[in-house]
Amino acid sequence: MKKVSLTIDGKEINVEEQTTLLQAARAAGIQIPTLCHDDRLAPHGSCRLCSVEITSGKKARIVASCVYPAANGLVVETKSPRVVKIRKVILELLQASSPKGRVEELGRIYGTSTDKFEKELTFCILCGLCVRYCSEVKKADALGFIGRGIEKQVVFFPEIALKSCPACEGQCFSLCPTGILPNKFARSVPSFGRSQPTVFPVRLWDEENFLNLTRNIE
Amino acid sequence: MSQGLAMPKEEATLFIKVKEICAKHQGKSSALIQIMLEIQEEFNWLPREILLWLSEKLNMPLNRVYDIATFYKVFSLIPRGRNLVKVCTGTACHVRKAPVMLRRVTQLLGINPGETSSDLRFTLETVGCLGCCALGPVVVINDEYYSNPTTSELEKLFKECQ
CATH class of the missing domain: 1.10.10 (Arc Repressor Mutant, subunit A)
Structure with missing residues (x-):
C-alpha cells in the first residue's frame, strides 16, 4: 500500500492510502466526535458530526472525515472555530429530535442550547447504526429504513425479526446514540407474538400511519 | 425465509x-x-x-x-383504485385555483388526496408540476389530461370510469 503524508491539527501524519481522515486522526490520538461511526461497520457519513475543515491549495472546505480519504499534502483542522460552530448547530438540530443519550452528552461538551429549535421528538437520528450492524455484522437484515426525507424511519421486519432477534438478544440496542431504542423495543416485544404481519416502527407514535402504509387489505 | x-x-x-x-x-x-x-x-x-x-x-x-x-413515490404499498385521478397542485396550477379544483374533485369522489375509495374504484393523488402549466388547473384521469374541467364535466368523466 502506498503511504500518504498529511497534516492534522499541525501534526505530520503518515498513513496508508485509502485510510479515512477519521481513522488517520484517531491513529494519531486526535479525537473527533462521531455518532454514526462504528469501526466494525462501513462508514455511513450520515451524522456529519465528524466534519473537519480541509485545506488543499488555497481553498478551505468542510468534509465528513469518516468518509473522506486521506491524500498527500492535505491540511486538516479538526477543532477550528468553523468546525466547532458547525458541530454545535448539528447537535442542536439533533437534540430537537432526540435530546437524550450520546447526543445529550456531546451537546453538553459543545455547550448547545437545547431549546434553539422546536422539538419534534422522534428519538431517532437516522444514524443507521442498528440497521447496518444488523446487516453487516449479524447478516440478519431484521431492521431497515423506510420512507425518505422527513418521513424516513427505522423499522423492524417481523418476518425476520421473529427469527433473528431472540438469538441476538438485541445487540443493536446498545449502539443507539439516542439511548432510546432499548426502551422502545421493550414496549413492542409483546407484539412479536401477533400473527398479523406488522412492522414495528422505532417511531412508535407513527405506528398507525405505518400500518396504513403496509397493511394488506383483507 | x-x-x-x-x-x-x-x-x-x-x-x-x-x-x-x-x-x-x-x-x-x-x-x-x-x-x-x-x-x-x-x-x-x-x-x-x-x-x-x-x-x-x-x-x-x-x-x-x-x-x-x-x-420512490411511484410505488404504492397499499391498494390503489382501478382509476387514478391526479390533481396538480404545482405553483402555476395553485395560482390558477388548483385548491378549488381539488375541493371539487374531493367532493365528487368522496375521498381525500392519497386515499382510495372502499370499492377500489378511485384513487386520488395530488402531484407537483405536470409540465403543462398553460392548461392549469390540470386534472389527470387515467393518464388523460383535462384542463380546468367544470363540475359537470368531471361528473361525466368519473361516471365513465369503471
Whole structure:
C-alpha cells in the first residue's frame, strides 16, 4: 500500500492510502466526535458530526472525515472555530429530535442550547447504526429504513425479526446514540407474538400511519 | 425465509404474472425497480407477499427492497383504485385555483388526496408540476389530461370510469 503524508491539527501524519481522515486522526490520538461511526461497520457519513475543515491549495472546505480519504499534502483542522460552530448547530438540530443519550452528552461538551429549535421528538437520528450492524455484522437484515426525507424511519421486519432477534438478544440496542431504542423495543416485544404481519416502527407514535402504509387489505 | 411464508396458497395464481415479469429480467437484483414497476402496472400496488417473494427470488435483503419501494413515490404499498385521478397542485396550477379544483374533485369522489375509495374504484393523488402549466388547473384521469374541467364535466368523466 502506498503511504500518504498529511497534516492534522499541525501534526505530520503518515498513513496508508485509502485510510479515512477519521481513522488517520484517531491513529494519531486526535479525537473527533462521531455518532454514526462504528469501526466494525462501513462508514455511513450520515451524522456529519465528524466534519473537519480541509485545506488543499488555497481553498478551505468542510468534509465528513469518516468518509473522506486521506491524500498527500492535505491540511486538516479538526477543532477550528468553523468546525466547532458547525458541530454545535448539528447537535442542536439533533437534540430537537432526540435530546437524550450520546447526543445529550456531546451537546453538553459543545455547550448547545437545547431549546434553539422546536422539538419534534422522534428519538431517532437516522444514524443507521442498528440497521447496518444488523446487516453487516449479524447478516440478519431484521431492521431497515423506510420512507425518505422527513418521513424516513427505522423499522423492524417481523418476518425476520421473529427469527433473528431472540438469538441476538438485541445487540443493536446498545449502539443507539439516542439511548432510546432499548426502551422502545421493550414496549413492542409483546407484539412479536401477533400473527398479523406488522412492522414495528422505532417511531412508535407513527405506528398507525405505518400500518396504513403496509397493511394488506383483507 | 421459507417459501411457504412468502407465498400463500390461495394467491398462487396471482404469482404467475409476477414470476413471468421476474423471469423476463432474468431474476437480476439490479432490475428490481423495473420489476416492481411492471408488477405495479399489473396489480396497481405492491402487495407485501410479493415483496417478500421478490426479496427471496432476487437474493436481496427485505430491508433493501422496502428501502427502495418506500423511497420512490411511484410505488404504492397499499391498494390503489382501478382509476387514478391526479390533481396538480404545482405553483402555476395553485395560482390558477388548483385548491378549488381539488375541493371539487374531493367532493365528487368522496375521498381525500392519497386515499382510495372502499370499492377500489378511485384513487386520488395530488402531484407537483405536470409540465403543462398553460392548461392549469390540470386534472389527470387515467393518464388523460383535462384542463380546468367544470363540475359537470368531471361528473361525466368519473361516471365513465369503471
